Amino acid sequence: MMKRKQLLVALSLLSITVASGCTTKQERISVQKYEGKNYKFEAYKQKVEVAKTEKTKEIIKNADWEEFALEKDHPKADFIFYFNDEKSEGKMAVYYVWVNTDENIVELTKDEHSQYAQLNRKDSETILRLLHK
Known part of the structure; x- marks a missing residue:
């Protein structure tokens, strides 16, 4: 649990640093996918359709x-994601996603x-379309 918290703090600081250096209006989202025993940094999606x-x-x-x-x-979680442009009071919302593959339902x-x-x-x-693309 402590390692997860340290990872989240590191990711938050990194993304805040990256996001604050960017002045363009492109949407950015970071996605990690759980594979085996670790989370793999799957995408730092620079040009995601704003509508999505x-x-x-x-x-x-x-x-x-x-x-x-919990x-x-x-x-x-199957995925962890956050929007790099979303900060409130210096904190960024991190979302954990579980996929019920039988019903294609997200928790x-x-x-x-x-x-x-x-x-x-x-x-x-x-x-799921946003996370997989």
């Missing part, structure tokens, strides 16, 4: 978030796993 990221931000904002506590033995946590939401199939597909 705006739709994703809207889905996340409108999701039915609820209070949550169990210690819960499987690791998300944020705020150090204290918030949880399950998306409908349509919204799940939108998020």
